[in-house]
Amino acid sequence: MSExxxxxxxxxxxVATLLTRCSLWVVGRHVTLPKRLxxxxxxxxxxxxxxxxxxxxxxxxxxxxLNWSNxxxxxxxxALLFYLVKRDMLQTMVLGMVCFTALxxxxx
Numbered sequence: 001m002s003e004x005x006x007x008x009x010x011x012x013x014x015v016a017t018l019l020t021r022c023s024l025w026v027v028g029r030h031v032t033l034p035k036r037l038x039x040x041x042x043x044x045x046x047x048x049x050x051x052x053x054x055x056x057x058x059x060x061x062x063x064x065x066l067n068w069s070n071x072x073x074x075x076x077x078x079a080l081l082f083y084l085v086k087r088d089m090l091q092t093m094v095l096g097m098v099c100f101t102a103l104x105x106x107x108x
Contacts, residue, residue, distance in 0.1 A: 075100035 079096030
């Protein structure tokens, strides 16, 4: 890809981002979404986070990696179990990162 093509691609992405974000800002109050769609959109953040996190936990080099040597998966399971007991998100995140770091460094 040449420098001109790279610059054109970046400019196109800037325009696309501005149009999508500004259009909601300009006409957002004039458009009302149906109640059913509003209820469905409440689940969008959880779906997006799941779509980002789950492949990172389960895949290594494009292959399914479901065994005890998968540090990310083991730390996520420890964090999940901790959250189910304590119900404290901040402590869960700290525990998950401590477990992942310890597993990665070979402490456990």
